[in-house]
Amino acid sequence: MTTTVPAPAGTGAPGRATIAARTLRTDRWWVQPAITVGVLVAFIVYSTIRAFENANYYVEPYISPFYSPCITTACQGDTFPKLFSGPSFLTPALYILIVPLGFRLTCYYYRKAYYRSFWLSPPACAVAEPRAGYSGETRFPLVFQNVHRYFFLLGLVFNAILTYDAVLSFRDHEGRWGHMGLGTLVLLANATLLWLYSLSCHSCRHIVGGRLNNFSRHPMRYRFWTLVSKLNARHMQFAWVSLFGVALTDLYVRLLATGTITDLRFF
Amino acid sequence: MTYDAKLRVWRGDADGGELRDFTVEANDGEVVLDVIHRLQATQAGDLAVRWNCKAGKCGSCSAEINGRPRLMCLTRMSTFAEDDVITVTPMRTFPVIRDLVTDVSYNYEKAAQIPAFTPQPRDADGNHRMQQVDVERPQEFRKCIECFLCQDVCHVVRDHEDNKKVFAGPRFLMRLAELDMHPLDNLDRRKVSQENFGVGMCNITKCCSEVCPEGIHITDNAIIPLKERVVDRKYDPITWLGAKIGRRPHS
Ligand code: SF4
Ligand code: SF4
Ligand code: FES
Numbered sequence: 321m322t323t324t325v326p327a328p329a330g331t332g333a334p335g336r337a338t339i340a341a342r343t344l345r346t347d348r349w350w351v352q353p354a355i356t357v358g359v360l361v362a363f364i365v366y367s368t369i370r371a372f373e374n375a376n377y378y379v380e381p382y383i384s385p386f387y388s389p390c391i392t393t394a395c396q397g398d399t400f401p402k403l404f405s406g407p408s409f410l411t412p413a414l415y416i417l418i419v420p421l422g423f424r425l426t427c428y429y430y431r432k433a434y435y436r437s438f439w440l441s442p443p444a445c446a447v448a449e450p451r452a453g454y455s456g457e458t459r460f461p462l463v464f465q466n467v468h469r470y471f472f473l474l475g476l477v478f479n480a481i482l483t484y485d486a487v488l489s490f491r492d493h494e495g496r497w498g499h500m501g502l503g504t505l506v507l508l509a510n511a512t513l514l515w516l517y518s519l520s521c522h523s524c525r526h527i528v529g530g531r532l533n534n535f536s537r538h539p540m541r542y543r544f545w546t547l548v549s550k551l552n553a554r555h556m557q558f559a560w561v562s563l564f565g566v567a568l569t570d571l572y573v574r575l576l577a578t579g580t581i582t583d584l585r586f587f
Numbered sequence: 588m589t590y591d592a593k594l595r596v597w598r599g600d601a602d603g604g605e606l607r608d609f610t611v612e613a614n615d616g617e618v619v620l621d622v623i624h625r626l627q628a629t630q631a632g633d634l635a636v637r638w639n640c641k642a643g644k645c646g647s648c649s650a651e652i653n654g655r656p657r658l659m660c661l662t663r664m665s666t667f668a669e670d671d672v673i674t675v676t677p678m679r680t681f682p683v684i685r686d687l688v689t690d691v692s693y694n695y696e697k698a699a700q701i702p703a704f705t706p707q708p709r710d711a712d713g714n715h716r717m718q719q720v721d722v723e724r725p726q727e728f729r730k731c732i733e734c735f736l737c738q739d740v741c742h743v744v745r746d747h748e749d750n751k752k753v754f755a756g757p758r759f760l761m762r763l764a765e766l767d768m769h770p771l772d773n774l775d776r777r778k779v780s781q782e783n784f785g786v787g788m789c790n791i792t793k794c795c796s797e798v799c800p801e802g803i804h805i806t807d808n809a810i811i812p813l814k815e816r817v818v819d820r821k822y823d824p825i826t827w828l829g830a831k832i833g834r835r836p837h838s
């Protein structure tokens with residue numbers, strides 16, 4: 321594994337120690353990127369299928385996070401105002417997925433994850449990357465990673481809507497309040513994880529206080545910044561857990577909608 | 588306990604060299620640098636190796652051990668099995684001088700190019716004042732021992748010699764962040780960070796943070812905040828406009 325690829329121009333540049341191996345690492349450095357590829361591909365395949373399925377995303381009173389906010393007249397359920405009717409080949413999910421997709425695609429953590437595992441740039445530390453040229457995030461299209469803060473703000477709107485969905489799931493199938501099932505907990509947990517993921521965001525950390533140079537003049541913002549910094553240290557964990565959270569929440573709603581399982585009802 | 592450790596050490600200079608095998612005695616509690624010193628004392632009197640403190644504080648003994656950038660004095664022999672072959676090479680990002688010693692001038696050149704600390708005027712009583720909470724962030728970066736392991740591992744220059752012209756490397760992006768966050772500094776370094784020192788070249792893959800012997804969160808606490816500051820200045824129309832009409836001073 322370590323010597324099959326010839327050393328690229330990089331570590332072979334004139335003047336450097338002449339060592340042919342691409343890396344001299346002896347540990348299994350490729351395991352981490354391989355797992356990342358596996359999990360992300362599985363998520364992409366699953367979410368693509370679900371986004372085009374256009375069914376089994378709503379079952380009283382639960383809606384799948386892939387289809388919320390559901391904004392077209394084709395929508396099942398009443399969780400969001402129906403704003404317009406689009407062509408029938410576009411599912412309600414397709415209008416909205418750009419926000420969570422853009423948010424995660426431009427996330428500093430996911431960037432690290434896919435630059436390493438898909439781009440192999442670098443696949444692991446001190447393992448040479450396969451490409452000869454490299455311009456980082458300075459040019460089109462990667463310079464657009466700099467819009468991340470706007471996706472962060474849009475993501476907050478989505479978090480609010482998904483929290484609202486979780487609140488609505490305290491109604492029973494006839495719309496009366498005072499119901500709670502396992503699905504309610506699933507929706508609540510999903511919304512909580514999404515908030516933790518968003519609030520631990522690096523752009524969030526910058527916006528709440530990171531951009532200041534004089535914390536002492538802004539005690540409130542300093543407190544926010546301290547709190548967000550604590551969450552930020554776990555951003556990677558929140559990124560993964562909330563990703564699983566969204567997929568499993570959707571799966572739970574789908575299983576209910578297809579009648580594969582029935583909701584466990586607490587009251 | 589004493590055993591015979593198997594070492595593979597790169598010997599050579601700018602004209603070429605190779606990995607050579609040695610068997611050297613190792614004792615309980617030793618670090619790789621001890622064994623390299625014994626190799627020098629008993630079998631390879633002319634082995635070039637740079638070191639000073641043997642305590643992880645001077646940043647001299649940087650090398651690559653089994654392919655990973657590390658301080659030789661902080662790498663315990665006990666992390667390897669007795670029959671492991673331990674490969675020690677010089678840092679592979681900088682020109683080699685001889686054996687384990689590299690020419691790290693690139694780093695000093697970059698350091699010299701960074702606009703120096705530019706303090707605001709003193710208070711009326713002639714003092715500079717700042718609060719502890721305001722300097723806490725920059726203080727983390729002052730732990731740096733300038734071992735340049737982060738510069739060595741960073742793929743931007745490790746794999747692309749050409750980028751050395753346009754990229755200052757994690758250690759010096761961190762220096763820019765330190766100054767830009769400093770409560771008394773008056774210079775706006777955001778534009779030069781992007782245009783002269785290449786913060787946009789970093790793709791935040793965090794190898795610098797992984798190897799830093801001081802455990803500095805280089806990427807999370809210095810480079811990403813610096814990137815966000817650059818966005819304020821160069822890419823975010825709303826923040827930029829706010830600053831233009833004076834609603835948002837850079838303070
Ligand atoms: S995070 Fe950036 S500066 Fe640090 S090693 Fe990776 S590319 Fe280089
Ligand atoms: S930041 Fe860490 S790795 Fe880089 S030079 Fe300083 S101490 Fe060494
Ligand atoms: S950095 Fe990951 S969501 Fe912003």
Ligand code: FES
Binds near residue numbers: 649
């Ligand atoms: S000898 Fe000083 S850091 Fe290793």
